[in-house]
Amino acid sequence: MGSTTLIDRSAPVYVAGHGGLVGSAIWRHLETQGFTRLIGARSNELDLRDRAAVFAFLEKHRPTVVIDAAARVGGIHANNTYPAEFLSDNLQIQVNVMDAANSIGVERLLFLGSSCIYPKFAPQPIAESSLLTGKLEETNDAYAIAKIAGIMQVQATRRQYRRPWISAMPTNLYGPGDNFHPQNSHVLPALLRRLHTAAVEHASEVVIWGSGTPRREFLYVDDLAEACLFLLENYDDPETINIGTGSDLSIRELAELIADVVGYTGDLVQDTSKPDGTPQKLLDVSRLADLGWTASTSLRSGIERTFSWYLEHAAEVRA
Numbered sequence: 001m002g003s004t005t006l007i008d009r010s011a012p013v014y015v016a017g018h019g020g021l022v023g024s025a026i027w028r029h030l031e032t033q034g035f036t037r038l039i040g041a042r043s044n045e046l047d048l049r050d051r052a053a054v055f056a057f058l059e060k061h062r063p064t065v066v067i068d069a070a071a072r073v074g075g076i077h078a079n080n081t082y083p084a085e086f087l088s089d090n091l092q093i094q095v096n097v098m099d100a101a102n103s104i105g106v107e108r109l110l111f112l113g114s115s116c117i118y119p120k121f122a123p124q125p126i127a128e129s130s131l132l133t134g135k136l137e138e139t140n141d142a143y144a145i146a147k148i149a150g151i152m153q154v155q156a157t158r159r160q161y162r163r164p165w166i167s168a169m170p171t172n173l174y175g176p177g178d179n180f181h182p183q184n185s186h187v188l189p190a191l192l193r194r195l196h197t198a199a200v201e202h203a204s205e206v207v208i209w210g211s212g213t214p215r216r217e218f219l220y221v222d223d224l225a226e227a228c229l230f231l232l233e234n235y236d237d238p239e240t241i242n243i244g245t246g247s248d249l250s251i252r253e254l255a256e257l258i259a260d261v262v263g264y265t266g267d268l269v270q271d272t273s274k275p276d277g278t279p280q281k282l283l284d285v286s287r288l289a290d291l292g293w294t295a296s297t298s299l300r301s302g303i304e305r306t307f308s309w310y311l312e313h314a315a316e317v318r319a
Contacts, residue, residue: 004234007065007108009034014063016040016048016097017070021177021221022112022170026069029225039063049089054096058104066101066109067228068094068150073114073143073179073186083142090146098153102161110232111154111167113147113240115217115283116140118169125246125284128169128239137278155238164236168228171244171283175221175302176309180317187251188218191258192307199264206259206266209274212252217244217282220302223295230293244283245295261303 007013013030017023018040030038039061046057048070058066072089094111101109118126119134131151136144147169154167178189185193191208198206227243235241249257255268285294297305310317 005236006233007035007229010036011065012037012039012061012063013065013067014039014058014061016066016068016093019043020069020071020073021175021179022173022224023067023069024177025175025221025225026067026228029222029229033229048096049092051092051096051099055100055103058097058100058106062104063101063106064108065232066097066106067232068097068109068111070094070097071112071114071147086140087142087146090143091149094146094150095153098150098157098165102157102163107163108232109154109157109163109165110228111150111165112228113150113167113169114143115169115171115242115244115281116144116278117147117151118281120278124280125282126242127284128242128287131240139275139277151240154240158238166231166235166237167240168231169240169242169283170224170227171217171219171242171281173219173221173224175306177221178306178317180310187216188254188258188303189306189310191255192262192303192310195255195259195264196262196307196310198266199259199262202266204266205269206255206264207269207271208251208255209271210251210276211272212255212268212270213250214276214278215248215250215280215282216254217246217248218254218299218302219244219295220297220299220305223297223302227288227293227295230291231288234291234293241287242283242285243288244285245299246283246285246289248280248282249299257300258303261300261307 120137122130174188179185180193
């Protein structure tokens, strides 16, 4: 499972989705680690759903390493409202990237999925072996199925073409460059934006979706970026591997922590008519820890950094 193979810092590395939350963090980390030939294209330059365009792009640039961090993503509302697009777009993106990478003989590829691939009622913390052992959470099952297909494609490519491709499943991510849309974003950035706005407007209360009892794990995106390079240089196994912190908290506790960071002192009111999603989603990260990597950014520190970034970029964040 573990084998150390350092990647040549002058090797061409393609980061699919380098303009997004995850991809931009990976790009930053690779730059700090001395990589000099990073390859990327914005969505307005290359539509990853366009199969011919993807093949032509990879044929032109011929990377030796590919990191697939491209995806259509969103929170409960977005996943539940647009399941067809979440399934179709993500399937097209990952199939095109991996097929094109295979066609030019890319030896090292990392496919990034999501912890929503695991069953809704998987034993906690969730081990990688829980994959395909139960029913998925209904609010994001379309996205989950697409990501499961990505894992299968990595495994099939390994089996058929003997390429040392790998996949990894991060827990809930947050950080600079996140989507702060009030409806379509994930829970942490959505709460950060709403609670900051409430603090500025001196609102007496803020309504939070659901009961507040579901428990979630959150990983600072720069920690994920560090883990990705670590895995590319230290992991070679067909089984996907979890990336997380190994600890969680309730949504209510998260809201209280964010309120403290942004300076909101009003009431937090739970709207129990809204969906909770999975009761708990905590990843078992023991396999990654055994390889020698653990997350280093505390949740409070990560939220403080994210809030600082949000204040600096409030006029340009996705609204």
